[in-house]
Amino acid sequence: MDPCPCASHDSLAIVEKADILRDQRADSRAEKVRWLVQSVVETHSELLKLPHFRPGKAINQLLGNLVSVCSEIHDRDVVDKVLSHTSVQAVLPSLRQICAQAESCLELHWAEHILATEGTPDEVLARLKTFPYYENYEELTRLELCAILSATKTTPRRVAFIGSGPLPLTSLCLLQSLKQDALVTSLSAPADSKKDQEPVILNVDYDSAAIAASLTLSLALGETGRGMEFICAEATSPTKDLAEFDVVYLAALVGISQTEKEGIMLQVVDRMRPGALLVVRSAWGLRTCLYPEVDLATEGLRKRLECCIVVHPYGQVVNSVIVARVRG
Template sequence: MLHHLIQDDAGHRHCNHCPLFTENTSISQAQKLVDEIEHIYLDLATWTSLKPNSHVNALFTRLVQLCVLQYGQDVTNRVLRHPSIQALTGPLRAICSSGEYLLEWHWAEKLVSLCNEGVVDPLPQFVYYNNYVGLSRLELHALEGVGATLTRVVFLGSGPLPLSSILMAQQCSKIRHIDNIDNNRQAIAISAQLIQSLGMADRLKFHEVDAGKFAGYAEADVVIMGALVGDGQQKMEFLKRIGKQMKPGAVVMVRSAHSLRKLLYPSVDAFDVNACGFETLAEVHPHNDVVNSVLIASRR
């Protein structure tokens, strides 16, 4: 998930509800959004490194602000269908992915350092900790709502800072084991170091492997697919592959996106998921600061 919360310099959170617009103003509003999104994209694209700094952070924060506000459907459709937006959506998602990775890496190193200094619970110092807490609660409630077994979880695309896995393990005693999968050696190394420092290595395991080659899907009760694990088509191809390995009744939870949040992450359609051998059980579309939607489906 993109971690840049909606808050001003004073730390005040902003309302996500955008004022209602008449049809006469929707075209103007959509064009203003297109112009600002394009400006942010062009600014971010000029940076040789997206490592956290005040300017890069401000650009990502403003981008997320624009994407999580609630607009009328007409405004949303006009923005998403605009030729300029359609042309930049793929490159913009790639930029967001790079920025997210570098932010996670920066904080993973910092949290390991804090653990080494003797800080007992360093996680809340992560600037976007509360956003992660909200997402993990939403996902756990959704999984429990469909009656999913939660004993053994596989998390695909865990990244350098596996905070979702950490919080799920902390918030849900039913979870006994989480396999975290990433094909990036450095991400796995810093993740495992952090988990060791936190004293959670007995429940959270890390595997440097391509997700398609992981051998543990047959034992999994839940497989969580991170939002940045492939585009929409790649996600469906992957679901077909792992669906053949998963046991009947096991569930996948795919992070998705709705409305203008689709500019940040690819969306996933329930019909397409069902065509991969699953039965969609629930979809959750948050309208607060939590960016990702969640789709949960059961292996037939």
């Protein structure tokens, strides 16, 4: 009988090698966690040293690197260890607030830049498309529109965007998609009573400067901006009834914590009609260092909203998308 092929092997050596490889992998993961924690905490420290959060070489580099780091895909164990680290937990509220302020400053800067020179609507649109993240907004809007159309048989024609900001790129991209109707026609029901209605996007923001800038930009865009409407109001303001809208968006920067967002959502939903859709921007993984994750499974929200779809992008788009239906 031939000897067992294992007889010539040193079993103890094999076990030792396996232990070494396991330890090396553990060391590598621990080093990755340490590096990610250090990157987040040190970036926050450097951001705090800046005199302002308006666009500039220093803040552009810091936030650009932070977004790149937080957009990387890691396994759940690494992400959990980074996000639960005491140093990261200590800076998260402040870091998200800084990111929100910097994003608002960036949008206002570009709105002013685009409008600084007079030109035809086509020239204004060309300048708008030079915004560094314009393609990201196009991708995010396509993703959101597909999510919306997967949750309803009715083509949305009236949309409210709460927290539209000074550069309402989502509203403009969504408006053009609804006007062109190519994707919408292919995915919506054939017999759509609203198909012939001109789409309208109502932009809502509490900042009067943001509304003034976005209104001026919309008018300067001519036909591209036709269908854009504006109102300066708080997200929770009861002065604007939302029952006429098929879809209501809640921007990522509206509310900086789960508790705050949940309170806002409940007040918004109270002004919506049953069956209408609420689109909420969220985040996942390390991207929650930039934007808070939104949980619709809380007791209060489950009573008012039926979650239809959640989409977590893996590419350059940072925000996740949640589409929920208002319960009757």
